[in-house]
Amino acid sequence: MSETTLHDLAFAWRLTCFGTAVVFVALSLVSGAVWLFQKLENWKPAPETAEVPTAPKPNIEAGISPEIVSAISAVLAFHLGQHTRVHHIRYRREAPEATWSREGRRNIMASHRLR
Structure with a gap:
């Protein structure tokens, strides 16, 4: 190979x-800036302890246990990402088979050819 x-x-x-x-x-500086902004955003002073008013009891039909109510509340809070209040829970009394039967009949009717 030549010298050039x-x-x-x-x-x-x-x-x-x-x-x-x-x-x-440059990427290290950007990463450090993002980390710093995240820490500054999450930094909050200690909250003052104040008495929290109690929420009214939800309107619950007979037959739904308090454990089910708390499970439904927890799922809603997790799904929405914020605290929610359950005001009313209504149990649907229709048998689950009826919904699937209706869907099956709809599929059968949709498969027929129209003349």
């Missing part, structure tokens, strides 16, 4: 290493 080619390869190698180092430092 070796010189060009050395320059390319130095340029590649320098560029990689610059990108690494």
